Amino acid sequence: MNIDLSKPLGKLQGILVALLLMAVTFFVALIVKHAPDAPLESAVRLNTSGLGDVQVEGDSIYYIEAGSLHCVSSDGKFKWNVGVDKNSRFKVTGKGIAVWNGSRLRIVDLKTGVVLGNPSINGSILSAVVGDVYAAVVIGPEHNSTVLLTDLGGNIVDTLTDFKDVTVLDCGFFEGRELFWIMTLDSTGSLPCCKISTFKPGKRETGSITDMEQVIYKVMFRSSYICAVGTDYMRVYDYTGAEQADQRVMVYGWYLESMDGSGDNPLMLFVPNNQSGESMRISDIRCIKGKDEYMLHFPVACTQLKAFGDTVYGFSGDKLAVSTYGSTASNLYALPLSVSEVIGITANRTAVVISGNSIYMIKLPEK
Numbered sequence: 001m002n003i004d005l006s007k008p009l010g011k012l013q014g015i016l017v018a019l020l021l022m023a024v025t026f027f028v029a030l031i032v033k034h035a036p037d038a039p040l041e042s043a044v045r046l047n048t049s050g051l052g053d054v055q056v057e058g059d060s061i062y063y064i065e066a067g068s069l070h071c072v073s074s075d076g077k078f079k080w081n082v083g084v085d086k087n088s089r090f091k092v093t094g095k096g097i098a099v100w101n102g103s104r105l106r107i108v109d110l111k112t113g114v115v116l117g118n119p120s121i122n123g124s125i126l127s128a129v130v131g132d133v134y135a136a137v138v139i140g141p142e143h144n145s146t147v148l149l150t151d152l153g154g155n156i157v158d159t160l161t162d163f164k165d166v167t168v169l170d171c172g173f174f175e176g177r178e179l180f181w182i183m184t185l186d187s188t189g190s191l192p193c194c195k196i197s198t199f200k201p202g203k204r205e206t207g208s209i210t211d212m213e214q215v216i217y218k219v220m221f222r223s224s225y226i227c228a229v230g231t232d233y234m235r236v237y238d239y240t241g242a243e244q245a246d247q248r249v250m251v252y253g254w255y256l257e258s259m260d261g262s263g264d265n266p267l268m269l270f271v272p273n274n275q276s277g278e279s280m281r282i283s284d285i286r287c288i289k290g291k292d293e294y295m296l297h298f299p300v301a302c303t304q305l306k307a308f309g310d311t312v313y314g315f316s317g318d319k320l321a322v323s324t325y326g327s328t329a330s331n332l333y334a335l336p337l338s339v340s341e342v343i344g345i346t347a348n349r350t351a352v353v354i355s356g357n358s359i360y361m362i363k364l365p366e367k
Contacts, residue, residue, distance in 0.1 A: 043355070046063075048070075060110075084099050106118050132178070133152070167185045170182075196216070196237075214231045225237065257269050269285050269286070271284065294328070300314070313345070314330075315335075320335050349366065
């Protein structure tokens with residue numbers, strides 16, 4: 001059909017031209033939707049000489065180098081540092097920092113770097129974590145461990161020793177409460193047995209959870225509830241160990257790859273077992289929030305997946321796929337460098353990533 005635009009269009013011709021323009025606009029929109037957007041702003045390199053332990057909490061980044069624990073902002077600017085022993089390890093939570101080496105422990109204020117406590121520990125420290133009111137210290141050996149509970153000044157308030165023939169997998173504190181929890185694994189029988197116990201520091205055990213049907217690999221604590229994710233089910237308990245059966249979710253064949261670290265109802269991202277592990281190529285994501293869930297498919301296979309608030313981020317080399325909770329659509333962005341690992345995301349949506357032999361910060365889009 002030939003249309004002479006120099007002459008007035010007839011009614012039918014006008015409709016056809018309008019439909020043609022609408023079709024062109026639609027297809028252009030599709031191309032723009034699935035093609036990479038303009039590259040994100042340039043990455044900022046973290047001023048550290050290696051790829052040692054780097055942790056993210058809130059709007060700050062923490063790492064140990066040259067005999068000091070450093071705290072910098074999400075754009076790499078200095079906040080504070082404090083001297084620590086050589087080859088120290090550390091763990092950052094939203095309540096404080098535990099730094100340890102051998103039998104020496106330091107409890108450090110999260111915002112100022114001031115050392116709050118420096119208790120004397122009799123034994124080799126395997127791990128430590130700081131809560132609202134107390135800190136927990138796991139002392140070796142790996143089996144038959146001892147767990148000390150101290151106040152934030154380093155004074156010992158309780159000693160837990162009932163861990164014969166089990167391995168302490170993880171421990172911590174309930175959000176905003178004084179209750180302490182610990183997860184152990186007993187592998188001496190024909191089947192591995194996971195147990196989660198809760199304690200009131202200075203008092204007796206307040207509850208316990210034993211799961212002999214599956215291996216539990218992730219424990220989340222929000223308000224008064226414990227959410228335990230295993231190879232077959234995700235189960236929810238109160239702090240006495242009573243299961244909330246109506247909240248059980250079957251997750252057999254799926255692995256919890258990432259979850260948002262805030263709020264009582266976090267977004268959790270599960271991926272098929274055959275897309276996780278060392279040869280990770282994630283494109284199918286099961287998004288679960290409470291009892292609600294849906295499937296999300298990314299247009300690129302991702303090697304790193306992160307949940308942040310209600311946003312899903314998928315990193316695939318120098319590409320970034322982004323989707324918001326409840327939507328099956330995604331946007332694709334070009335990253336300023338190729339990402340091999342994502343260490344974490346700060347409170348202002350800055351990704352701390354590894355590229356080559358360096359660590360960088362990249363500001364992320366919200367959607």
